[in-house]
Amino acid sequence: MRKVFDFHGGIHPPENKQQSLQTPIVKAGIPPLLVLPLSQHIGAPAVPAVAPGDRVLKGQLIGEARGFVSVPLHAPTSGTIEAVEERQIAHPSGHRAPCIVIRSDGLDEWIECRGIEDYTTLDKSDLLQRIRNAGIAGMGGAGFPSAVKLAVQPEKKISTLIINGTECEPYITADDALMRERAEQIVSGAMILRHLVEPEETLLGVEDNKPEAIATLLTAAQGTGLEVVSFPTKYPSGGEKQLIEILTGKQVPSGGLPADIGVVCQNMGSAAAIHDAVVLGRPLISRITTVTGDAIDQPQNFEVLLGTSMAYLLEKAGYRAERNNRLVMGGPMMGFTVPSPDVPVVKTTNCILAPSERELPTPPPAQACIRCGMCAEVCPASLLPQQMFWFAQGKEFDKLEQHNLFDCIECGACSYACPSNIPLVQYYRASKAEILQLRRDHEKSEHSRLRFEARQERLEREEREKAEKRAARKKAAEAKAKQGTANGEAEEDPIQAAIERAKAKKAAQQSAADAQGGSEGEREKLEKAVVSTRKRLDTAIAKLEQAQAEGSDLVEALQTGVDKTRLKLETAETALAALQNSSDSTTAESTSSTDAAQLAIEKAMAARAAEADLSPAEKARADLEKLEQRLEKSRAKLAQSRDAGDEEKIIEALEATVERLAGKVEQARQQLQQAESA
Amino acid sequence: MALMRVTSPHAHGPMSTQRVMQSVLLATVPGIIVLTHFFGFGTLVNILWGCVVALSCEALALKLRGRPLGFYLKDCSALVTAFLLCIALPPYSPWWLIAVGIASSILLAKHFYGGMGYNPFNPAMVGYVVLLISFPVQMTAWAPPRGVGELPGLMEALQACFVPATFDAVTLATPLDVMRQNSSLLVEDLWSQSPQFGRWAGIGWEWVNIAFLAGGCWLLYQRIFTWHAPVAMLASIALLAAIFNDAGSSASGGSPLFHLLSGATMFGAFFIVTDPVTSAVSLRGRLVYGALIGVLVYVIRVRGNYPDAVAFAVLIMNFAAPFIDHYTQPRTYGHEKSGGGS
Structure with a gap:
């Protein structure tokens, strides 16, 4: 006997399980209308793959998985798609959600299903894909996509695979009935899971209040290496974390996953569904659901097509609406009340509980906490x-x-x-x-x-x-003005200085060219210049992009900056290339660098000339024009942003810009006036 | 019928606050019987009159606070307070003493703080201490037990309560008093010279304590509270008594058994210390809480100026309960360490 552990706390509510175990599982049959919510699992809802009017076969894909944490949806029987629309579903909030509605034709005509004889020959990712494609989500209640749970990261070594047959909630017997009647199916599913996960041990955990289920599982698991473990009944031992502690003595770290401590858990119902998906090639289109409670004449377990309305099932079990005070999907501990019996059964509907007032009385008003x-x-x-x-x-x-x-x-x-x-x-x-x-x-x-x-x-x-x-x-x-007055010399402006510098450079280059060894130093310098200019260009472009994205009014200025830098880079690159070409002929090298220097001199002289051409008044007018243009643009932007109803902050910022520019324009205008009057 | 929409869980256990309170009341019965056997009808009359005052005070407070009367009265918490205070009071107390005590408990200690569940101090002990400080003479007038003195009858008990001026009270120092005041005699000699002492502790007292112990054990069995606080308190009293017993010399504080079976030890351990509202909440916290009460009880008994110490010890530790809670948070599932103290 394997050692089992205890977990802190827990309660022993009346089990009330015998009522629904008097008869074997009954097939609920084909209801005239099936309503299939696109979201029956945790994760992204499926996307409809059919349109109203389409005829579908049993097992045909009608909703495609969207994203990794999602599962597809299949038609539970053959029929015609009547609608894809919002319907009331079984959800704690009682909200409506998109559903595919199928009008069944009663033929129950299967789509062609292809199972696999020997799944061990299949690639593991293919096998996982099959489970995913079959639309299997955890059938214990939470509905987490099974394939996602099984796609364990390879670096996490799994030591224990647990198949959860605890079913600790009172009243619910769906897994119990499944284990009693379809143990082989479960064992086969568990072996597929074991093949996928490759754990050191595979445990089938069952509470000791289900001796019949344990017996049949033991028989079915004989010689497979699967271990059936039973443990004392206590609620909530079926909680994943609690079951892991019971069977391994380890606790799942807070905020972590069972895989962090080398454990993967799957529900018994999911194991059976995985068997159907892999061996028979059938998708998940039905499940076992317990219908029980004092307002039910014949509490029992049904094998029910997904999408069947609860009212249909309740009627089959002898529902006494007048005795029923609330309708619960799930058990009395964690189940939630549904707004009406017309909501459909989904992949996670393990139980429909219809209690009487005497059985589960209306909660009395709360007293003070003592x-x-x-x-x-x-x-x-x-x-x-x-x-x-x-x-x-x-x-x-x-x-x-x-x-x-x-x-x-x-x-x-x-x-x-x-x-x-x-x-x-x-x-x-x-x-x-x-x-x-x-x-x-x-x-x-x-x-x-x-x-x-x-x-x-x-x-x-x-x-x-x-x-x-x-x-x-x-x-x-100021310095210039001082110098000018002091020396009485002709204006010595920066342009002149640049010319001087360029000339000096040219002279130096020539002398360097004469003295052979200079070319090496020159090249290094140029290379450095190319690299740094390129870097500058990159940052300038990045800034420009950011400015464009933010819609800043600096775009123009940045654009000119980028153009200038690009020009510089090109010049530097040509210079470098020329230098490299002429590594054997020093003359060519010296000419090219001479040319560059000459170019600089000419450029500077041209700039000086252009500036000299402009009178102060013209200069001021040019400035004013530029500013007015900018102001115009900013105003347009502000209006646009107001129309678009942008955030207040943006509008405020734009307003500030406009104001600032208006101020500048005013200033420029004054300057112009001054210049003209002068 | 429209379907009810409520959140889970839908099932509810059999326990109710009313049942908790009724169990506590029931568990005091053995102690009350033994008290009545040894000290006469005084305690019973105390309790009857106390219950009347308590229910009136509770009803008055609820009315003033605009709360539904029936809903709150039926939780029996006022009766529990009345029972506990009246058991602690000396038998044959006058009616006004009881009334002042109960009013302090119910109005001052309970409803001034927000009523049931919101009181930081044990209401019965607040009432007791108010009386002890205000009326020390009446509060230390314990009747001699059966076999040592003459027991008044039922009529005399009623007379003592309602027409106190006409009642001629006979009092005798309690064994704890005798032990505290002794400074010259060996414990053995003290035992033989004082009429109060019985086999292990005071005559009557030892059986009263055993009866409350029995009632407490029944409550434990009923899972009304956990063993942590009472056991810790009794253990720390016994331990200190053992250390300072001094082999029964004249400096002895009394043997462990003497302390366990004297005064309000068992009553306090199982009926006062276990009050959930005013105690620490976690199991570790309750161990600390109980143990520190035990220490205070012993220290005040042996070194203090009062005949018994449970009330003061409990009130002082009531102050400390939130502090203890802060440092004794249990380790949550999946966490490495307990979350206390941060």
């Missing part, structure tokens, strides 16, 4: 529910997180045990939702804050750089 600690005693996650209740009431979210609210599995044991009838789980659910919402809001505001700060910094930097340049220019002009 901190008795019965909730903490039964909590399987070793939380302090009474403290968390306190914090949840006071909306002390920090404290809630510090008390590990997010490790709560919402099993309901605390609420069950609470003598004051406090709906504790409801408080935790609400708090979790609120905290998640706050986190999202915070992330969003943080993002905008960073963006704002970056923009602010950029603007400040630009302003600073401009100011520095302005100061430098002013200083130079």
Whole structure:
């Protein structure tokens, strides 16, 4: 006998399982209408692959998986697509969701199914794809896509594969019935899973309140190496984390996955469905659902086509609506109430519970918490529910997180045990939702804050750089003026200086060319120049792109900057190329560099001439024109952004720009007037 | 009928606050019987009158606070407070003493703080301490037990309560008093010279304590509370008594058995310390809470100025309960360490 472990807490609610185990599984038959929600699993909903009016065969793909965490959907019987529209579904919120509606033709005509005799010959990724294509999602209640769970990262060595047949919730017997009647199917599915995951051991875990199921599983598993393990009945031992602790003694790290400690869990129903998918080639189109409760005359297990309305099933089992106070999908501990019996059965519908008022009475009003600690005693996650209740009431979210609210599995044991009838789980659910919402809001505001700060910094930097340049220019002009007055010489402007420099350079180059060895140093210099210019060009382009993306009014200036830098790079590159070409003929080299220098001299002289041509008035007019153009553009942009209803911040920034430009225009106008009057 | 929409869980366990309170009331019965046997009808009269005052105070407070009367009265918490305080009071207490005590418990300690579940201090012990400080003479007037003195009858008990001026009370120092005041005699000599002492502790007292122990064990069996706080308290009292027993010399504080079976030890351990509202919440926290109460009880008994110490010890630790909670958070599933203290 294998050693099993215990987990903290847990409760022993009345099991109420015998009622639905009196008869074998019954086929529910083909209802006239099937409503199949596109989302019956955790993850992205399927995308409809059919249109109203299409005839579909049983097992035909009608919804395609979208994304990795998603599963496809198949027609449970042959018929015609009547509609693809929103219908009421079984969901705690009672909302409507997109569904494919099939009018069955009663022929139940299968599409061609191709199973595999020997799946071991199949590539593992193909096998996984088959499971995925069959639309299998965890059938225990959560509905997590099975293939995603099985696609374990290769670096995570799996030591234990667990097939979960615990079914610890009261009333539910779907897995129990399946194990009793279809153990071979489960064992075959488990072996496929074992082949896929390659664990050291494969355990079929069953609570000890199902002796018949354990017996048939033991017989079916004989000689396969699969180990059937039974353990004491206690709710919620079927919770994935709890079952892992029971069977391995290890705890799944908070926020982690079972695979982190080398465990993969699958449900018994999923194992059977995987057998059908791989060996028979049949997709998941039906499941076992328990219909039970005091408002049911013949509680029993049905094999039911997905999409069958609950009302259809309830009627088959003898439903007494007048005795029923609430209709629960799932068990009495974690199930949720559905808005009406007209919602469809989906992949995760393990039970439909129709209790009477006497059986599950209307919850009485909650009394004050006396901190008795019965909730903490039964909590399987070793939380302090009474403290968390306190914090949840006071909306002390920090404290809630510090008390590990997010490790709560919402099993309901605390609420069950609470003598004051406090709906504790409801408080935790609400708090979790609120905290998640706050986190999202915070992330969003943080993002905008960073963006704002970056923009602010950029603007400040630009302003600073401009100011520095302005100061430098002013200083130079002052120095020049001083020199001019002092020496009485002809204006010695920077252009003149550049000419001097270029001339000097030219002379130096010539002498260097004469002295052979100079070419090596020159080349190095040029290479460096090319590299640095290229770098500058890259950053300039990046800046330009950013500016374009942000719609900044600096685009134009940046564009000229980029063009200039590109020109420089080209010049430098040609110079370098010329130098390299003439590595054997020094004359050519010296000419080319002479040319470059000559070019610079000419350019500078031209610039000087152009500037000299312009009178101060003309210069001022040119400036004014440029500024007016910019102002016009900014105004247009502002209007556009107002029309588009952009964020207030953007509009404000644009308004500021327009104002600034208007000021500048005014200044330029004054300057022009001054220049003209002078 | 429209289908009900409620969140899970849909099933609820058999436990209710009312049942918890009723169990506590029931568990005091053995102790009350033994008290009545040894000290007469005084305690019973205390309790009856106390219940009347308690229900009236509770109803008054609920009415003033605009709460539904029936819903809150039927949780029996006011009765529990009345029972606990009246058991702790000396038998044959006058009616006004009981009324002041109960009013302090229900109005001051409970409803001023927000009512059921919101009180930081044990209501019964607040009432007890208010009385002990305000009326020390009445509060230390314990009747002699059966076999040592004459027991008043039922009529006399009623008279003592409602017409206290006409009642001629006979009192005798409790064994704890005698032990505390002793500074010259060996414990053995003290035992033989004082009429109060019985086999292990005071006559009557030892059986009263055993009866409350029995009631407490029944509550444990009923899983009304966990063993942690009471066991920790009894263990720390016993340990300190063993250390300072001094082999029964004149400096002895009394043997462990003497302390366990004297005064309000068992009553306190199982009926006062276990009050969930005012104690620490985690199991580790309750161990610390109980143990520290035990230490305080012993220290106040042997070194303090009061005849018994449970009330003060409990109130002082009520202050400390949130602090203990902060450092004794249990380790959550899937976490490496416990989350306490951060």
